[in-house]
Amino acid sequence: MIGSVQRAMRLLESVAEHEYGAPAKQLARETGLALPTAYHLLRTLVHEGYLRRDRGLFFLGEAAERLGRSGAAQKRRSTVADTLAQWRDSIGVPVYYARYRDGEIEIMCVSDTPGNPAVEEWADFGETGHAHAIGQCLLSQLDEDARRDHLDRYPAQSITPYTVRDNRTLLRRLERMRRMEPVVERQEYALGTVCAAVPITVGTTASTMAISLPAHHADRLLPAARQLQSEIGRLLGSLAISISI
Template sequence: MTPPTTAGPTLIGSVRRAMRLLEAVAEDPSRSTAKHLARRTDIPIGTTYHLLRTLTHDGYLHRVGGRYLISAATARLGGAVPEQTSARDLQAWLDSLRDETGAAIYYAWYEEGEVRMVAQSSGPRAPACEEWADFRRTAHAHAIGQCLLSQLDPEARRDHLARHPVEPLTPYTVPDAEALLRKLARLRRGQPVQEREEYAPGTVCAAIPISVGTVPAALALSLPMPRADLLDPLSHHLRRQAETAFTSKAFTVRV
């Protein structure tokens, strides 16, 4: 008996649509919401949601806020992800930056809708900012969180702030969500994000956005208030160091 032919084209069509979605996500991860992907690929929105859920469930995509991003496993299929940097190498690099700047250094990324502090380097001459309020819950107040939120699309930013509302931590904390969104909208691409005593009294911070793969990441430093005059020059030094390291692929997002 000849097998039915209806299933073949249907399955092939689904595979083709899934591949188009993966290609669209890889081409423009900054706007990879379901609605944008549906418009970009001309796939009906219901089908788009179904395929995105399947691709996410099977590990080909992961969802960050309102966006869908290529997973490391999918990127490796195309040889897009170089060998992972070891945690030891990353820590050694952060330690060298700490010694160069005399500031505490931090490395973080935004994953599955949350701020994740990956590594940090500090010492007696470069004390770390004390995490007295959960970094994940207070992204609106510290430079790392603001830097990571600046790399999200407007929908993903509002989604984050809906889950973690703006709250005053110090007299200098941004007063509300709209004020924060205006600040983020004014930032130029690649510009260091600075905050002065918004998260912790007596501490100033700067963070550098890092474009590596599809995961928003940030490299940051903090200084005690008496050294606040060094925030500008050190943040630009940190930016140059980050550009050199990540452009040369000395480091990757995953460690």
């Protein structure tokens, strides 16, 4: 019993260090727990209200917040979430915030509505960065060695008939991307969906804000991306601390 409590506390402490949430695999790795053990304890902590699960990521739950853990971090995340919700409503599209950290693509926050739903993660976003605008935008901000390292671990492969299918072609595309220009992707990750991602540099961290639309509204994609870019430029100073932590 004591051992189980200790393992659960380690998981809680690990989750508290990730204000934007973390997946079970990462938490298991950080705590040194076997993945089945981590899954079992995480489910228990969710059931008891100490954690909550959202889109495959674990966050501190209400019970943990009542203990005063990570209150400031949750407030910073709320700032980002509230801002994304404002942009979602003003532009009329789902809005995503993602960053590249420790060699991985991380979707940090998504704001959508039933009328404008986010893209369904039918293939792992982190492993298919070559296929979606978010991943391509983040990879375009990396140096050549970091790009090649990522693609060695997650090589380009066919996701839809429109996906770039090999690393060499993708690397050439990334090299041609213009700095600070929106990255556009049309049905490369999900059929029937088009996406655009706006690059953001916060310190040395590669980040992006992105949007998605049904393919039959593709004519709205670039104007919406430009509007998002304008909104980001206007508020980035006040958001910089929140999105960099």
